[in-house]
Amino acid sequence: MEIRLVAGAGFCFGVKRAVDTVYEQIQTGKTIYTYGSIVNNEVVVKELTEQGVHVIESREELERLSDSKNPGDIAAGTIIIRAHGVPREVQQQMERKGWEIIDATCPFVKRIHRAVEKKSGEGEHILVVGSPEHPEVQGTVGWCNGPVEVLETVEEAEKYMPPEGKKLTVVAQTTFNYNKFQHIVEILKKKGYNVSIVNTICKATEDRQRETQEVAANADAMIVIGGKHSSNAAKLYEICREVCDNTYFIQTLDDLHLELPKSARLVGITAGASTPNKLIEEVQNYVRINF
Ligand code: F3S
Numbered sequence: 001m002e003i004r005l006v007a008g009a010g011f012c013f014g015v016k017r018a019v020d021t022v023y024e025q026i027q028t029g030k031t032i033y034t035y036g037s038i039v040n041n042e043v044v045v046k047e048l049t050e051q052g053v054h055v056i057e058s059r060e061e062l063e064r065l066s067d068s069k070n071p072g073d074i075a076a077g078t079i080i081i082r083a084h085g086v087p088r089e090v091q092q093q094m095e096r097k098g099w100e101i102i103d104a105t106c107p108f109v110k111r112i113h114r115a116v117e118k119k120s121g122e123g124e125h126i127l128v129v130g131s132p133e134h135p136e137v138q139g140t141v142g143w144c145n146g147p148v149e150v151l152e153t154v155e156e157a158e159k160y161m162p163p164e165g166k167k168l169t170v171v172a173q174t175t176f177n178y179n180k181f182q183h184i185v186e187i188l189k190k191k192g193y194n195v196s197i198v199n200t201i202c203k204a205t206e207d208r209q210r211e212t213q214e215v216a217a218n219a220d221a222m223i224v225i226g227g228k229h230s231s232n233a234a235k236l237y238e239i240c241r242e243v244c245d246n247t248y249f250i251q252t253l254d255d256l257h258l259e260l261p262k263s264a265r266l267v268g269i270t271a272g273a274s275t276p277n278k279l280i281e282e283v284q285n286y287v288r289i290n291f
Helices: 013-027 042-050 059-067 088-096 107-121 135-141 154-159 178-190 203-218 231-243 277-290
Strands: 002-005 032-035 054-056 078-081 100-103 125-129 148-151 168-172 195-197 221-225 247-250 266-271
Touching: 002 277, 013 032, 013 042, 013 078, 013 107, 042 054, 054 059, 059 088, 088 100, 107 125, 107 135, 107 168, 125 135, 125 178, 135 148, 154 178, 168 178, 178 195, 203 221, 203 231, 203 266, 221 231, 221 277, 231 247, 231 266, 266 277
Parallel strands: 002 266, 032 054, 032 078, 078 100, 125 148, 125 168, 168 195, 221 247, 221 266
Antiparallel strands: none
């Protein structure tokens, strides 16, 4: 039986860079904090926590830690901004409070921040296509110098009316579905608005989704490895399910209860952008040895 691993499975460039940054900083012996989990993968976060990395979950917590003066309290130290980035205000709060900031925002996300900052500064209206709850989108919104709106669905695009006489700049969440983005852009253009589109969808995501679809279409079973809260892993699961009924979503090898028909010839494996190689290899080895 053949096992096929999707070529782009696992850590993307930006996530790998951010995780490597945390490990490098641990070596310095300083107290290390990350603003939010560095990746949407509980296994990785647990491993880092065990090595003394603290996760700050909110601005209130950031404020409280910054002002903490009581003996025994954790003092402010080095803070790492994850690949998703943060709003400008959060970064400024860190600066004001004297944190040593290490910015591991993915350069592709940084590019969006710079674009919206510039365009909104020139008076343009900004429209972000993506999920309003996603930290990356919230970060992008937070770098605008003027009015900004977020929309996520085709229906919202159909109803959308930008302020009159304003030029509109449209950007996308890096992990947004490419075809859906194109559809939304078409709708906006048809309305005759003065729109300029910056396609900010990351190629890593697009490639991973396409390759996953290709493998899943021929597989007897598909294993998707990813964090519970990872939206890109959930998307991979959805893609696989459409073409392969026998699809498993797992966080770690312990979750896998693989059942294969005797006639099975191909098992495909894919993984979200926050899944470390070690986990992928474990799953691969398990299938190889047991089936
Ligand atoms: Fe960056 Fe693309 Fe990953 S934007 S964080 S390389 S999915």
